[in-house]
Every structure is written in C-alpha cells, then in structure tokens.
Amino acid sequence: MRRRELWLGRRLGAWAWLLHRLAGIVLALYLVVHIMTISTARFEDGAAFDRIMRTFNNPVVKLLEILLIAAVIFHMANGFRVILLDFVLGIHHQKALLWAVMGVGAVILVAVAVTLLPLALASGAR
Amino acid sequence: MPIDMNEVTFKVFRFDPEKDKKPHWQRYRVALRPGLSVLEGLLDILDHQDGSLAFRFSCRGAVCGICAMYIAGTPRLACRTQVAELKREEITIAPLPGLPIIKDLVVDMKPFFAKYEQIRPYFLADAVPGEKESLQTPQQRRALAEYIDCFLCGLCHAACPVAATDRRYLGPAALVKAYRFIADSRDGHTDARLALALGEDGLWRCHTIFNCVEVCPRGVDPTHAIQEMKRLAVWRRLAGKTRP
Ligand code: SF4
Numbered sequence: 001m002r003r004r005e006l007w008l009g010r011r012l013g014a015w016a017w018l019l020h021r022l023a024g025i026v027l028a029l030y031l032v033v034h035i036m037t038i039s040t041a042r043f044e045d046g047a048a049f050d051r052i053m054r055t056f057n058n059p060v061v062k063l064l065e066i067l068l069i070a071a072v073i074f075h076m077a078n079g080f081r082v083i084l085l086d087f088v089l090g091i092h093h094q095k096a097l098l099w100a101v102m103g104v105g106a107v108i109l110v111a112v113a114v115t116l117l118p119l120a121l122a123s124g125a126r
Numbered sequence: 127m128p129i130d131m132n133e134v135t136f137k138v139f140r141f142d143p144e145k146d147k148k149p150h151w152q153r154y155r156v157a158l159r160p161g162l163s164v165l166e167g168l169l170d171i172l173d174h175q176d177g178s179l180a181f182r183f184s185c186r187g188a189v190c191g192i193c194a195m196y197i198a199g200t201p202r203l204a205c206r207t208q209v210a211e212l213k214r215e216e217i218t219i220a221p222l223p224g225l226p227i228i229k230d231l232v233v234d235m236k237p238f239f240a241k242y243e244q245i246r247p248y249f250l251a252d253a254v255p256g257e258k259e260s261l262q263t264p265q266q267r268r269a270l271a272e273y274i275d276c277f278l279c280g281l282c283h284a285a286c287p288v289a290a291t292d293r294r295y296l297g298p299a300a301l302v303k304a305y306r307f308i309a310d311s312r313d314g315h316t317d318a319r320l321a322l323a324l325g326e327d328g329l330w331r332c333h334t335i336f337n338c339v340e341v342c343p344r345g346v347d348p349t350h351a352i353q354e355m356k357r358l359a360v361w362r363r364l365a366g367k368t369r370p
C-alpha cells in the first residue's frame with residue numbers, strides 16, 4: 001500500500017506547470033473546433049461557413065475568444081520561460097522569471113481586450 | 127490561530143499491514159513547549175500515549191535525513207519542523223507518498239535507493255586505487271558545492287509531481303547525484319554518466335516544476351543539476367561525441 005499525492009503546495013513553479021498543461025489542453029481542443037469550423041467553407045459555396053460565423057457573432061463567443069487568447073498568452077509566455085530554463089538561464093530566479101513573463105503577457109492581454117471588447121458589445125446589437 | 131495555545135492536535139496516519147485492511151487517522155493531543163519540533167511531539171506520543179506508533183528518526187538535528195514525512199501537507203523533516211511555526215491547531219502527519227508503507231509513518235525506501243544505484247553513485251575513476259591522491263583545486267570543489275550536500279532524505283522525490291505519476295522516473299535525488307559526479311573533476315566519465323541519466327525514465331521527464339528545490343532541507347538545487355545535464359547532453363550529441 002502506498003499513499004498517492006500530487007504536491008502543489010501553492011508553490012509558483014508547480015502552478016505554472018499545471019496551468020501550462022491545462023492551457024495546452026484547452027488550445028488543442030480549440031484547434032479541433034477551429035479546423036472543423038473553417039472546413040465548412042468547402043460546403044454550399046461558403047454559405048455554411050457564413051451561417052456559422054453569424055451564430056458565432058455574439059458577445060458570449062467574443063468573451064470566450066478573449067479567454068482563449070488569455071490561454072494562448074499564458075502558454076506562450078510560460079513556454080518562453082521554460083525555454084530559457086532549458087538553456088539554464090535564470091534557473092535560480094524561476095519565480096521572478098514567471099512574474100516577468102506574466103507581466104508582459106498581461107500587457108498583451110489588455111491590448112487584446114480593449115480591441116475585442118468593443119467588438120463584443122457591438123456584436124450583440126446586430 | 128490563538129497565540130496562547132498550549133496544546134495542538136497531531137492527526138497521524140496509522141496503518142499496520144498485519145492488522146488493518148485500510149489506513150486510518152488517529153488524533154493525539156500534544157502539549158506545546160518552547161522549541162517543540164514535530165519529531166519531539168511524536169516522541170511525546172510514543173512515550174506517554176501510544177507505544178505502537180511507528181516512525182523513523184536518528185540524529186534529531188537535520189543531519190541524517192531519515193525523519194522525512196508529510197507534515198501539514200508539505201514534505202518536511204520532522205526534526206527540523208517547529209510545531210509553533212506551522213501555526214495550526216491540527217497538524218496532519220503522513221508517510222512520504224509513492225513508497226510502500228511498512229507501518230504508520232515508516233515507508234520502504236528501497237525503490238528510492240534502487241533509483242540512486244541506477245546512476246552508479248561512486249567514482250568510476252581509472253586510476254589504481256590508493257596509488258595517489260586525487261587532488262582538487264578550491265575552484266573545482268566549488269563546482270560541486272550546490273549538489274554535494276544531498277543526504278538522500280527523499281523529500282524532493284516525494285514533492286515531485288513527475289515521480290508521483292511515473293513510478294520509474296529516476297527523480298531529483300538520483301539525478302542530482304548523477305550530475306554531482308559529472309561536475310566532479312576527479313570522475314571524467316561524463317558520457318557514461320549522461321547515458322545513465324538519459325533514457326526513458328531519466329532527465330527528460332523533468333518539467334522544471336521546482337518542487338524539489340522548494341522542499342530540499344540541504345539547499346541542494348536538483349532542477350539546476352538536471353537542466354545542466356540536459357544542456358550538456360544536447361551539446362555533446364550535436365558535437366557528435368555521443369550517439370543516439
Ligand atoms: S536533494 Fe535535498 S531533498 Fe532531495 S534527497 Fe537530497 S537532501 Fe533530500
């Protein structure tokens with residue numbers, strides 16, 4: 001008999017690792033849906049694609065898009081951190097490194113949000 | 127937490143494979159006194175409340191590394207953990223995860239040491255033993271400083287999510303030892319040692335989670351050692367010094 005335990009203990013490195021994987025799974029699933037969606041452009045001379053795009057044109061989907069981009073940014077930013085660590089750069093400063101890449105990521109996310117939010121609000125009006 | 131607390135509860139994992147079908151938790155009240163460590167608390171229980179409780183200890187001073195257990199949700203040394211510093215009324219104490227439980231808080235360390243032996247933790251020097259001393263400059267010694275202090279307590283192995291999910295993963299302790307010899311100017315078997323540390327269950331399994339660094343009571347940095355070996359393995363392969 002053994003005890004099983006996954007120790008996360010609120011340590012930053014472990015959370016970054018876990019979130020990285022979760023974001024990766026979300027992105028992989030999104031990619032499947034995305035490819036399926038754009039593949040519909042082959043049918044009915046594109047009318048099917050237009051129909052789907054119209055159903056996607058609502059505030060909820062736009063907000064989900066912002067969340068999706070948040071996942072992309074997290075995966076990208078932490079991925080950059082992991083690459084640096086693989087070159088043994090900043091190995092004793094992994095937490096500071098995480099905050100740094102998260103800071104850059106947050107700036108990008110804010111830029112994305114201020115661009116997309118007006119679109120999200122406008123899409124509801126149609 | 128009330129500061130004037132004079133007693134705490136130890137919630138201890140109990141399992142006796144000879145008697146119990148499943149483990150259970152048992153609660154003990156332990157009187158606080160200044161400087162009380164978790165190990166001393168357990169000894170108080172053993173002496174005055176329950177002689178059947180099993181746990182390991184030896185040096186009582188963070189020198190031997192034998193009292194590793196899961197204390198209040200974190201892998202720690204019992205003798206080095208101050209009860210007051212945990213700031214909890216109830217303290218859960220469990221054996222290290224991932225290793226077979228012999229009784230209560232005592233785990234079978236054999237799987238852990240089998241991994242350690244896999245990396246051949248001794249000099250593979252070619253010199254005839256005893257013929258001459260292998261001297262090191264202070265700089266050469268300093269190259270080992272970050273890795274040499276490991277006393278094989280197993281806390282890092284218990285804290286590693288990869289080791290928790292892949293029983294064959296060599297784990298931080300064995301890998302840090304592998305690098306300790308690579309970094310040693312007296313060894314000089316870098317490629318043979320890398321070959322031992324690579325492989326299916328070796329260093330590429332490390333996802334730089336840093337849990338091992340968080341829990342190591344000796345200030346050893348296993349992640350640094352593992353990353354150095356990854357980099358070394360890639361360069362030596364690219365330079366054509368090793369084959370796949
Ligand atoms: S590296 Fe640290 S935590 Fe791991 S076995 Fe050695 S002393 Fe214990």
Ligand code: FES
Pocket residue numbers: 182183184185186187188189190191192193194203204205206
């Ligand atoms: S009893 Fe030796 S390290 Fe705790």
